[in-house]
Amino acid sequence: MTVTAGHRLTPPAEQTGPEGNERLTAATGAVLLALFAAEGVTILFLNRLLTWHYAIGFLLVGPVLLKLGSTCYRFARYYTGSPAYRRKGPPVPLLRILGPVVVLTSVAVLGTGIALAFTGHNFGGVPVLFLHKASFVCWAAVMTVHVLAYIWRLPRLIGADLRRQRPGEPGDAAVRWSLLALSLGAGVIIALAATPLVSRWTH
Ligand code: HEM
Numbered sequence: 338m339t340v341t342a343g344h345r346l347t348p349p350a351e352q353t354g355p356e357g358n359e360r361l362t363a364a365t366g367a368v369l370l371a372l373f374a375a376e377g378v379t380i381l382f383l384n385r386l387l388t389w390h391y392a393i394g395f396l397l398v399g400p401v402l403l404k405l406g407s408t409c410y411r412f413a414r415y416y417t418g419s420p421a422y423r424r425k426g427p428p429v430p431l432l433r434i435l436g437p438v439v440v441l442t443s444v445a446v447l448g449t450g451i452a453l454a455f456t457g458h459n460f461g462g463v464p465v466l467f468l469h470k471a472s473f474v475c476w477a478a479v480m481t482v483h484v485l486a487y488i489w490r491l492p493r494l495i496g497a498d499l500r501r502q503r504p505g506e507p508g509d510a511a512v513r514w515s516l517l518a519l520s521l522g523a524g525v526i527i528a529l530a531a532t533p534l535v536s537r538w539t540h
Contacts, residue, residue, distance in 0.1 A: 354414070354421050355411070355424075355425040357509060358410060358411050359490075360494045360510075360513060361403075361407045361513045361517070362411070363491050364495050364513060364514075364517055365400055365403050365407060366404065366484075366487060367491050368400050368517060369401065372396065372400065375393050376390065376393045376394060376397070379393060387538060388535050391454060391528075391532045391534065392532045394447070394450050395524065395528040396524040396525060396527070396528040397447065398447060398451075398523075399519075399522070399527065400520045400521060400524060401447060402520065402523075403516060403517065403520035405440065408436070415427060431482075431486075432483070435479055438475075438479050439483050442475045442476035442479055443480075445472035446469065446473050446476045449468045449469035450469055452465050454531060454535070454537075455534065498510040
């Protein structure tokens with residue numbers, strides 16, 4: 338503990354790090370959930386909403402990278418023996434096993450989607466459209482479990498970063514909101530640059 342000028346006890350970042358990391362992961366998860374819902378609507382009306390399917394798909398790249406970053410950071414701190422991350426421990430066994438599958442299927446859906454935008458149904462004999470659909474089905478199954486396991490934590494974790502920080506809390510909420518805004522900004526730039534590729538499919 339360190340004593341600040343206002344005589345408040347402020348735990349060092351080493352102690353509050355895992356809580357701050359979890360808050361960032363949760364806020365990014367909430368943004369992803371909203372974007373998944375919007376992308377889900379475009380899938381229902383793909384003929385009419387293909388441009389939006391592209392735009393939201395490319396926009397997702399930013400927040401998904403941030404989610405991978407925050408969870409990989411926790412993973413790295415845990416396995417490099419950070420005392421605070423060790424104390425927090427790993428996710429429960431089912432979610433610990435599912436974690437890499439969530440990552441792989443997410444990368445597969447986004448990766449094949451991006452490949453489709455640049456190539457076509459088939460690229461050098463690789464059935465890209467089929468792989469996009471197949472990886473989506475696997476992703477939807479594991480993501481349903483992932484979201485159901487974690488959604489109940491979101492109000493507490495996001496609420497904690499929305500209200501005034503209390504002594505003893507990770508005090509860098511502004512950094513976390515900035516990272517989220519940056520990831521969305523990056524997603525918007527990618528979407529603006531890449532969505533015109535949709536003309537290959539609509540013509
Ligand atoms: C492409 C989308 C996503 C990817 C790649 C992803 C990946 C991960 C990974 C690898 C973990 C760590 C392993 C685990 O604890 O199970 C994790 C944890 C977590 N995820 Fe996701 N996730 C995604 C979407 C979401 C969504 C939509 C939510 C919203 C409910 C969410 C909320 C959380 C929470 C609250 C944690 C726990 C963080 C902690 O305990 O420190 N995630 N995610």
